[in-house]
Amino acid sequence: MTFGLAQDVRRPTDSPRADRVTYVELFFDLVFVFALTQLSAYLSENQTPIGVLEGVIMVCALWWAWVSTTWVTNWLDPAKLPVRGAVVALTFVAFVLSVSIAEAFGERAWAFALAYVVLQVGRTGFIVWATLRHDREVSKDFTRVLVWTCASAALWIGGALLPLPWQLPLWIAALGIELLGTLLGFPVPRHGRVLIGAWDLSGPHIAERTALFVLITLGETLLATGFTFVGMESSPESFVAMASAFVATAAAWWIYFDHGERIGSEAIEASDEPGRLARTAYTWVHLAIVAGLVLLSVGDKEALSHPDAQGLTPTLVVLGGPVVFLVGTVIFRRVLGDGWQLSQLAGIGALLVIAITALAGSSDALTLAALAALVLAAVAVGETIARVRRGRRGGG
The missing domain is CATH 1.20.1410 (I/LWEQ domain)
Structure with a gap:
């Protein structure tokens, strides 16, 4: 097996690091302080039915980007250099996402969508690569997740490139695909689904x-x-x-x-x-x-x-x-x-x-x-x- 990260970067199960929250994870969180401030300002200035719908989309997107990263760092050990580097890179992408919130349904729709897609696809692809040699079942599970994430990514990018009447429904559909995938276990034809209930988590x-x-x-x-x-x-x-x-x-x-x-x-x-x-x-x-x-x-x-x-x-x-x-x-x-x-x-x-x-x-x-x-x-x-x-x- 030549593909996959040679170093085993999974969280240890027999040491104090198994349950520990690391400083680089807290660094990742700092970006979301700014993101939530931007989101709050947007909702305050757009108290209309459309503004509420746009706010719901951004709340869901921000939460999904954050919580999905948390699940990945539950599997991988941020104390290991490859994982730490990946989290820092994701932090920059999340920062781009945050500064795009005010114009997410305007001039910076492309920046918001591209940053979100890079976060979701990049993070999922990383855990597939990082676990392929060391835990094939986890790698297979996240490969299924990656298939659904890529399908959603196409709608995010498409919505950003089209006028607002198309942007809203496409972004809603993109979020719907990701949320539905979680509910169904990310099924992929001929490859089964993820058995989330069997995951051994911290x-x-x-x-x-x-x-x-x-x-x-x-x-x-x-x-x-x-x-x-x-x-x-x-x-x-x-x-x-x-x-x-x-x-x-x-x-x-x-x-x-x-x-x-x-x-x-x-x-x-x-x-x-x-x-x-x-x-x-x-x-x-x-x-x-x-x-x-x-x-x-x-x-x-x-x-x-x-x-x-x-x-x-x-x-x-x-x-x-x-x-x-x-x-x-x-x-x-x-x-x-x-x-x-x-x-x-x-x-x-x-x-x-x-x-x-x-x-x-x-x-x-x-x-x-x-x-x-x-x-x-x-x-x-x-x-x-x-x-x-x-x-x-x-x-x-």
Whole structure:
């Protein structure tokens, strides 16, 4: 066998490096701080149905680019020079992707699409090459993934070269191919499909990597609020909006990290199908969690910039993020076998009642932001009380 990387760069299974998050992975994450800031700004400036659809496409693309890289570094050891070099190269490509977000549906559509394709195809091709000599089954699995990724790549490039009426449907179809491939196991005629449930993964690594991305997204929320606040004249309304944004962000951190983050790695390690559980809990469900936090930052900026705004759009902008975030976290906990969290379900219900009341009455964006922050804080308190009570009974 002459093709394939001669050095074995797979993660060791019998050393502390098996579950460790490396510094080069954190370096890769730094680019996504900027990407999320650009995405938040884009959504704030394009509060139209088309703008929302474009935002959904970019949220999915950014998340898919990041989480797919996380899966690859779960197999390969970033401490090895070839893998480290590959991650640094992918970081540059992700940076190009990030700087193209503002004009992804304009003059830089080609740059966004090309960077995304290079990320997806290049990364998948690298793991095929890196594992071919040392783990043929993994190499075969990612070869199937590569076939689907190349099919999607053609639509990304085609959409970038065509006018906007064609760009949107082609990019939606491109994402659909990748997501459908994950659901079906990337089947290839005469070559079978990927048995994701049988993948032997590092649960602690995936859980920690994803938690760090959630932390980055929370940091972006504070950055967006801070930059918006310093560009305004001080007023009682702006201070209330800033305080509400901080309370909401801190509560979101508490809800995610107080208990739910910890049980993820334990559930994967104990599962008979760790790959399937990790795919559901971290690839799929976390998309809603991250999207909710991005929308939360957009709502915070709306309350700061237009505190008196009323109507359907401000209501959806301000309350949409907290609702999507709580839906994501409650499903995440349920998937991990932690049951339905009553405080989170109550929080979703309270936010929906506030939204209906706002649409029927005349609540402004600032009032809605303050109420949403109070609801998230109440959910965090309820979660902690429930956890402490379970602990006292010996249940957690």
